[in-house]
């Protein structure tokens with residue numbers, strides 16, 4: 001056991017393989033402890049209990065997978081060390097868009113709660129990212145400069161994550177991968193930069209290859225998607241979110257990788273307050289690409305049966321947006337339209353104000369191949385004066401089912 005030159009007042013030994021040094025009442029002194037996580041105990045007992053006014057500085061990867069019937073109480077703080085060299089080399093790779101994570105949590109029937117905080121120490125990462133720009137292609141990280149995700153739920157079947165704060169995330173706050181039946185409730189996410197560097201790519205949630213995922217009753221202050229439904233997100237409910245400063249509730253991006261099939265199906269996103277955001281209800285799909293090895297468009301698949309219901313938008317650049325030529329040149333889309341189809345999409349009761357970023361354009365539904373069965377009811381969004389609301393459509397076959405006058409086809 002490591003004894004530290006600080007006022008250690010508690011020691012919790014939650015299991016033989018987990019050592020947690022508790023540092024109660026040491027405000028003012030250097031907070032420093034080590035968590036050695038590794039072998040997940042296979043029992044019904046809480047394996048990690050971080051309680052009270054404690055702060056744990058975590059300097060090694062948390063790889064806690066294949067757990068079963070485990071409760072995790074987190075009511076203190078976990079803070080990851082701001083050690084870019086260590087984490088870039090050692091954070092757990094998740095392959096998709098070069099994402100990596102500080103903590104991979106997985107298993108069946110997990111319950112993580114307690115009102116505590118996971119602090120990703122993001123500022124140093126945002127500053128480094130701003131100066132080296134090493135992002136990879138449309139992803140959160142590169143292979144050499146990973147910006148790990150503070151909490152990833154992977155290969156998990158049945159999990160409830162509730163009453164937590166996740167702050168200062170280097171990139172995405174939450175990632176759900178290869179999982180089913182995962183629910184988040186009462187989560188506060190906050191990543192706000194105190195320098196001129198943006199808190200870049202700080203998505204609230206990214207869902208990937210997962211089915212039956214629910215996110216509800218949460219507050220998000222960030223600088224990228226509030227929620228992002230990535231390839232193969234099915235049966236998703238997002239309900240009662242307050243998103244501030246984000247890039248919207250997004251389906252996608254999809255169709256990025258040639259040879260891959262991306263599906264997003266059966267989605268309800270409802271009761272959303274979206275303030276000071278780049279987008280509101282958004283679908284983003286790459287254009288086509290003739291290269292069989294493209295990593296910037298050319299994938300196939302579909303987006304189907306998605307409802308965006310009850311949105312209050314305030315100062316949002318693109319309140320309603322379909323972009324089926326995402327990060328693709330218009331000339332490329334004209335020659336190679338997206339092969340990923342979009343249909344059965346419904347906007348209901350979307351009201352509020354746009355920013356002046358797109359002048360008067362408050363709705364933009366632009367498909368690079370025909371999009372079918374897109375409907376809108378109760379859409380009332382006003383741009384700031386002197387602009388008048390404009391609605392732009394391309395390749396929307398159900399233009400008569402939109403309750404606003406869409407220019408184009």
Ligand SMILES: *[C@@H]1O[C@H](CO)[C@@H](O)[C@H](O)[C@H]1NC(C)=O
Pocket residue numbers: 009024025
């Ligand atoms: C921590 O400080 C609080 C008040 O500041 C005190 O009530 C409590 O007993 C202290 N805890 C320990 C473990 O010393």
Ligand SMILES: *[C@@H]1O[C@H](CO)[C@@H](O)[C@H](O)[C@H]1NC(C)=O
Pocket residue numbers: 063064065066092093
């Ligand atoms: C995480 O732990 C599991 C065993 O629990 C192991 O199979 C896997 O290789 C580990 N992953 C990494 C990235 O260390």
Ligand SMILES: *[C@@H]1O[C@H](CO)[C@@H](O)[C@H](O)[C@H]1NC(C)=O
Pocket residue numbers: 096097098135136137138139140141142143144295
């Ligand atoms: C991953 O990072 C490498 C650079 O390290 C980059 O070439 C590649 O495009 C990135 N992949 C994705 C999917 O972003």
Ligand SMILES: *[C@@H]1O[C@H](CO)[C@@H](O)[C@H](O)[C@H]1NC(C)=O
Pocket residue numbers: 094154155177178
């Ligand atoms: C997700 O599934 C893929 C394909 O089976 C696998 O290669 C990858 O390791 C899995 N990742 C996680 C985090 O479960």
Ligand SMILES: *[C@@H]1O[C@H](CO)[C@@H](O)[C@H](O)[C@H]1NC(C)=O
Pocket residue numbers: 192221244245275276
């Ligand atoms: C949104 O965030 C900004 C800056 O972080 C803050 O000034 C503002 O009060 C927040 N607005 C809402 C509605 O939470």
Ligand SMILES: *[C@@H]1O[C@H](CO)[C@@H](O)[C@H](O)[C@H]1NC(C)=O
Pocket residue numbers: 209231232260261262263
């Ligand atoms: C998505 O699911 C479909 C159907 O199961 C599968 O063919 C495809 O490979 C999956 N795509 C990804 C990116 O996992």
Ligand SMILES: *[C@@H]1O[C@H](CO)[C@@H](O)[C@H](O)[C@H]1NC(C)=O
Pocket residue numbers: 235236265266267268305307
């Ligand atoms: C469409 O998705 C919703 C979930 O948002 C689901 O309840 C409904 O059953 C789906 N419709 C069909 C025809 O699958």
Ligand SMILES: *[C@@H]1O[C@H](CO)[C@@H](O)[C@H](O)[C@H]1NC(C)=O
Pocket residue numbers: 271310311312349351
């Ligand atoms: C429309 O959405 C707002 C929230 O933005 C909600 O307060 C209102 O009740 C909804 N209207 C209807 C008719 O459901």
Ligand SMILES: *[C@@H]1O[C@H](CO)[C@@H](O)[C@H](O)[C@H]1NC(C)=O
Pocket residue numbers: 333334335337367368369370394395
């Ligand atoms: C509309 O779709 C056709 C293919 O059906 C495509 O050639 C055209 O470029 C699309 N229009 C726009 C504005 O993207």
